[in-house]
Amino acid sequence: MATAASAERGGVQRDTYERVKAVLAASPGLTTRDAFARVAEETGRSVGTIQTSYYRIAREDPNTTVKARPRSGAKAARRPRAATTSANGRTRGRQSSSGGDLDRLIERFLDAQTALLDHVKQIDRERKDLDRIKALLQG
Numbered sequence: 001m002a003t004a005a006s007a008e009r010g011g012v013q014r015d016t017y018e019r020v021k022a023v024l025a026a027s028p029g030l031t032t033r034d035a036f037a038r039v040a041e042e043t044g045r046s047v048g049t050i051q052t053s054y055y056r057i058a059r060e061d062p063n064t065t066v067k068a069r070p071r072s073g074a075k076a077a078r079r080p081r082a083a084t085t086s087a088n089g090r091t092r093g094r095q096s097s098s099g100g101d102l103d104r105l106i107e108r109f110l111d112a113q114t115a116l117l118d119h120v121k122q123i124d125r126e127r128k129d130l131d132r133i134k135a136l137l138q139g
Helices: 011-026 032-043 047-058 099-138
Strands: none
16 A cells, blocks of 8 residues: 555655665664565565665665765766668667656656556455455355
8 A cells, every 4th residue: 555655756665765774773683685575575576676666765865875886887988879860761779868868767667667566466465365355255
């Protein structure tokens, strides 16, 4: 069920971040990997989804030691290939666009995907509960 925080954009990720922090605070010596696994089990989401949500918010938190990933090496140094038009008229290569716009679109897509996966898992849990109730009623 959605909380007030998860109703706003990125709220599910913030809820996840806060839940992982709470699990870590309540269990001294617990590794973040184990905390991710606990929260994943509690929420019915995958460990990878929990990690992604946690680190996306943690990189924004000024009170954390998690920093943005460095952009270095050959991939970062490469310039995108300019768009060219082939003989059949189709455009190939990268289209010119603002990197910030693309980043925001990707973030919105990932937020929507995470929320959709959470919703599908909730529906599945509710369906299983309903099946159990039906079985009890049928005797």
